[in-house]
Amino acid sequence: MSPARCAPRIWPSRTPAVPARRNDPAAAGPPLGEFGRIERFFKPLAAGFPGARGLADDAAVFGVPAGKELVVTTDAMVAGVHFLPDDHPADIAAKLLRTNLSDLAAMAAEPLAYTLVTALPRGLGEEWLAAFAAGLAADQERFGIALAGGDSVGTSGPITLSVTAFGLVPAGRAVPRWGGRAGDCLFVTGTIGDATLGLDIALGRRVVEDVAVRESLLARLRRPDPRTTLGPRLAGLATAMLDVSDGLVADLGHLCAESGLSAVVEAAKVPLSPAARALAGGDSAVLARLLTGGDDYELLFSAPAGARPALQDLALRTGVPVTGIGRLEAGEAGAVTVLDAGGAPLALPRRGWEHF
Amino acid sequence: MSPARCAPRIWPSRTPAVPARRNDPAAAGPPLGEFGRIERFFKPLAAGFPGARGLADDAAVFGVPAGKELVVTTDAMVAGVHFLPDDHPADIAAKLLRTNLSDLAAMAAEPLAYTLVTALPRGLGEEWLAAFAAGLAADQERFGIALAGGDSVGTSGPITLSVTAFGLVPAGRAVPRWGGRAGDCLFVTGTIGDATLGLDIALGRRVVEDVAVRESLLARLRRPDPRTTLGPRLAGLATAMLDVSDGLVADLGHLCAESGLSAVVEAAKVPLSPAARALAGGDSAVLARLLTGGDDYELLFSAPAGARPALQDLALRTGVPVTGIGRLEAGEAGAVTVLDAGGAPLALPRRGWEHF
Structure with missing residues (x-):
């Protein structure tokens, strides 16, 4: 599913303003x-x-x-x-x-x-x-x-x-991590990598002059936007699902491992916010970081190709962007290949964030 | 309910042996x-x-x-x-x-x-x-x-x-803290104060020469014996219930406060293990510590006097001692009076353990 066929892109999507600091007298x-x-x-x-x-x-x-x-x-x-x-x-x-x-x-x-x-x-x-x-x-x-x-x-x-x-x-409708089938398409909600950029800003590793851009990236780090409206509507459509917390590639690896499959992701299809796209600027090392940085709290799920019209309808009705990024394949369980715009494997120094 | 009328006293009651320390190769x-x-x-x-x-x-x-x-x-x-x-x-x-x-x-x-x-x-x-x-x-x-x-x-x-x-x-049978009625009797399972003595031993504040006694008191501190067999059987019998964690007097205060009542406890009726009785030795300051020390994880509950035969039967069938220790009364909500053997109020330097 291309973004154009799928749903209007709303950015920033439901990102709340940081509330005024309040001391309770x-x-x-x-x-x-x-x-x-x-x-x-x-x-x-x-x-x-x-x-x-x-x-x-x-x-x-x-x-x-x-x-x-x-x-x-x-x-x-x-x-x-x-x-x-x-x-x-x-x-x-x-x-x-x-x-x-x-x-x-x-x-x-x-x-x-x-x-x-x-x-x-x-x-x-x-x-x-x-x-x-x-x-x-x-x-x-x-x-x-x-x-x-x-x-x-x-x-x-x-x-x-x-x-x-x-x-x-x-009863019986919870979507597991392990229900993916070879040939299923892979979809992700919202945009990926903004929280990683927000963390860079918070740690002083990256300077972003534009206040609105800086605040929106920090908000993605500090106030993730759980997809509570869309998630329940994916029962019966998604075959496997999880939320992206450790990094898109690492979490896709978990979905694949539990489903006994491998995955191919087209990096150019991974939805980035305008801010992330501008900051990445075509640098594949930065792109690799965004795909492995984590803290996105977007939904990542597999669904048969035939589910695209229903997903497009849901995305429109909930206002949550849904983007096709790749597919599940038979192959080494848990293996994830990310292809760059030229179709070559993207070098990924790591898959995601390990907690210890 | 006196211990003799209520149930055989089993001591040490279901206290497990401390397992051998095990390193997993x-x-x-x-x-x-x-x-x-x-x-x-x-x-x-x-x-x-x-x-x-x-x-x-x-x-x-x-x-x-x-x-x-x-x-x-x-x-x-x-x-x-x-x-x-x-x-x-x-x-x-x-x-x-x-x-x-x-x-x-x-x-x-x-x-x-x-x-x-x-x-x-x-x-x-x-x-x-x-x-x-x-x-x-x-x-x-x-x-x-x-x-x-x-x-x-x-x-x-x-x-x-x-x-x-x-x-x-x-459904509807969970026993709340707030169901006590004036005139209800107060009951407690097992014995009170052993974990307090166990803590004294663990901290080196008290020396107990008898190995079996020392280990049994330490076990009461380290491995409380939750009354999972008796508790569910008290639905429909107990009018209010909680477990004693902060100290008998403090937790009884909570039950009273939630029930809008006060309580009178006869210190001589509070069940003590032979070890605790020997160590207290009639010293009212030590007794006061045992009643306020906490970590007992015994059930404290109120029930009408007419429930005594049913409670006696349950105590016999589950092997969990149940002892009557006092009664709920109309009065200042949350007030607890502990009477010594002579009927005079026992001095309590504190009611129990506060977490901060």
């Missing part, structure tokens, strides 16, 4: 202690979900509707590893929640609720927690999800956060 | 990386739970049977805060899983599965992880639970672990 005064913090910052986040039992019980309790299955995913983030220590707490909250929502979308699940574990340095002020909670509240409203429970502990180490997110999918 | 060789660690240590733990999808997908997927509700709880532990850095990894695994199972029991839920987040220092060897995984495997078999998913990240800080545990309860 109510957070002044003596330290609250664990129960005070739960009362002030977390109970309001659970108000919309009866199963949270007001965070006043030992556990959350909720049912799963007949004909549905529960989808459960967990992602953790550590300061200095997954975010920068001076990132705004609301951005950290958004990234934490959205990386989990992206996993739900990659299973074709609708978001339901989440639990939160915070391990915070004792010296971290309540202003930080107030801004973090405000970020969660904003995203709860945006994505229709609520806090179901959690735990708060102190740590002598860096800020460590994890979310376990719950979603619902019609 | 397969853990030698070059570092495995994140995917290698998942493959070797975590995938085997998920083999018994189809919903884990072999840890090969973006999320776990499972149904909840008709007529049941899902119960979800999360507990986190940080080295140096919730366990001692040189504790055996299998003990850490047991405590992590069991504190969560205790929360499920306190809701009257049967254990189903769990997700695990590990944030581990990069220098921590694979022998540690092998022993930790072996501890999880042993407890999975013991409690009939399996790994459903998780995340593994690196950290520059201390070992940080969290579990989100899932249980099932008949």
Whole structure:
């Protein structure tokens, strides 16, 4: 599927403005202690979900509707590893929640609720927690999800956060990583590589003079846009799916390995934002970095060629660009070949980001 | 309910032997990386739970049977805060899983599965992880639970672990903290204060010459015994319930606060192990410490006096001692009075353990 045949390209697509930094004046005064913090910052986040039992019980309790299955995913983030220590707490909250929502979308699940574990340095002020909670509240409203429970502990180490997110999918309709078939086309949502450029900017490795471009790339790093609207609609269309977190090539390798297939990607078809295209400027080393940098949180999926009209319709209706980038083939399981514009294999120094 | 009327006292009750320390020879060789660690240590733990999808997908997927509700709880532990850095990894695994199972029991839920987040220092060897995984495997078999998913990240800080545990309860039958009624009797399972003494021993604050006594108290600290068999059977009998983690008095305060009532406890009725009774030796300051020390992971619940015969029967059938210790009363919500043997209020320097 070429971009022209597939869907209008919307850029920047739903990228939210970074909210004004906010200090909660109510957070002044003596330290609250664990129960005070739960009362002030977390109970309001659970108000919309009866199963949270007001965070006043030992556990959350909720049912799963007949004909549905529960989808459960967990992602953790550590300061200095997954975010920068001076990132705004609301951005950290958004990234934490959205990386989990992206996993739900990659299973074709609708978001339901989440639990939160915070391990915070004792010296971290309540202003930080107030801004973090405000970020969660904003995203709860945006994505229709609520806090179901959690735990708060102190740590002598860096800020460590994890979310376990719950979603619902019609029984038997979750899209696995392993359903790809030889001959299926490969599709990706949105654009690839912007978060890698955003990280370069955040680390001072790259200077981008244009404020709007710089901010849009930083936003892609800090506030990924999980495809929660499109993902559930891909049940029955996508044969295999995951979200791109470690890098397009690495994650495609996972999809291929689980499907027992190999893949060929045409680099020229991989959707880049205008900013990424301008910054790459035809440099194949930069392009290779964008395809392996990760943190994209776009959906990568396989589907038969016959699904193209339905995908085009879905892309139009959801406003999420969907682009064909290659195909699955019989061959060495997990092998990914990226071809440059001339049809030669692109040199990739690495496939993606390893966590240890 | 006096101990004599209630159930035979079994001591040490189901306290497991500390397993031999085991180094996995397969853990030698070059570092495995994140995917290698998942493959070797975590995938085997998920083999018994189809919903884990072999840890090969973006999320776990499972149904909840008709007529049941899902119960979800999360507990986190940080080295140096919730366990001692040189504790055996299998003990850490047991405590992590069991504190969560205790929360499920306190809701009257049967254990189903769990997700695990590990944030581990990069220098921590694979022998540690092998022993930790072996501890999880042993407890999975013991409690009939399996790994459903998780995340593994690196950290520059201390070992940080969290579990989100899932249980099932008949719809509408989860026992809340807030259902207590004035006049209800208060009951507690097992014995109180042993983990506090175990912590004293572990920290070198107390010397206990008798090896069997010392080991049994340390085991109560390191390997709590969640009441997973009794807990689900208390649905319909207990009006309010929680598990004792912060300290008997503090947690009873929570039950009272949520129920809008006060409580009176007779200190002489609080069940102590022979070891704790000998070490307390009638010293009311030591007794006060045992009642406020925490880490007991016993069930504390209220029930009408008419439930005594049913409770006695359950205690006999499950082998879990159940002891009446006091009653709920109308009065200041959350107030707890502990009376000594002479009927005078016992001085309590604190109610329990605050996490920050």
